[in-house]
Amino acid sequence: MDNITIRQSTPEDGERLLALWLRSVRATHTFLSEADIEALIPAVRDGALVFLEVWVLEADGQPIGFMGLDGTKLEALFIDPPHAGKGGGSRLLEHARSRKGALTVDVNEQNPQALDFYRAKGFTVAGRSETDGEGRPFPLLHLVEGVG
Numbered sequence: 808m809d810n811i812t813i814r815q816s817t818p819e820d821g822e823r824l825l826a827l828w829l830r831s832v833r834a835t836h837t838f839l840s841e842a843d844i845e846a847l848i849p850a851v852r853d854g855a856l857v858f859l860e861v862w863v864l865e866a867d868g869q870p871i872g873f874m875g876l877d878g879t880k881l882e883a884l885f886i887d888p889p890h891a892g893k894g895g896g897s898r899l900l901e902h903a904r905s906r907k908g909a910l911t912v913d914v915n916e917q918n919p920q921a922l923d924f925y926r927a928k929g930f931t932v933a934g935r936s937e938t939d940g941e942g943r944p945f946p947l948l949h950l951v952e953g954v955g
Contacts, residue, residue: 811895813902816861816873823870824863825852831885838917838945850941855883862902864895874899881912900928909953915939916946925950 816824828851832844839847855861859875859882871890875883881903886895903910912930914921930950939945 810865810867811898812865813862813898814865816856816863820861820863820870820873821852821856824856824861824873827870827873827887828883828885830888831891834888834891835920836915836918838915843943851883859883862899864899866890871895872899874903876903876907879907879910881910884912896924897928909951911952912950913940913947914950916948922948922950928952 825848829844829848832839832847836844855875859877861873861875861883863870864872864874864886870887872886872895873883874881874885881900884896884899900910910930911933912925913936914925916922916935930952932948933951934949936947936949937944939947
C-alpha cells in the first residue's frame with residue numbers, strides 16, 4: 808500500500824465509513840448476531856460518525872479504517888478486514904496519542920483480538936462492566952494506558 812494518510816472525517820464519509828464498520832464488525836465481533844449488528848447501525852450512523860472526533864485512515868485515497876475519539880477516550884477503532892493486521896490500527900492509535908496523550912478504551916470482553924491488540928500497545932485492564940453502554944449482555948473491559 809502506498810500513500811497512507813490520516814485525515815479528519817467529513818460528512819461525505821458517512822456511508823463509506825458505515826459500510827467499513829459493518830465489514831469490520833461482521834469479521835471481528837463474532838459474538839454479535841446479525842440482528843445485534845443491524846440494531847447498532849443507527850447508533851453508529853447517526854451518533855458515533857456524527858458526534859465523535861472521527862479520523863480516517865486512507866490508502867491511495869480510499870478509507871481503510873477509522874477511529875472515533877471523545878476527548879481522551881477511544882470510542883471506536885475499525886479496520887477494513889482486507890487491511891487488518893497491517894499496521895493501520897497502530898497508526899491510528901499513534902495519531903490519537905499524539906493529539907490527546909494517554910488514552911482509555913472499552914473493549915468487548917468477547918473480542919479477544921481487540922484485547923490482545925490494546926494490551927500489546929501498553930493498555931491494562933482497569934475495570935469491567937457486566938453489560939455494554941446500552942445495557943446489553945456484552946461485558947466490557949475498561950482499559951487505560953500510562954498506568955505503571
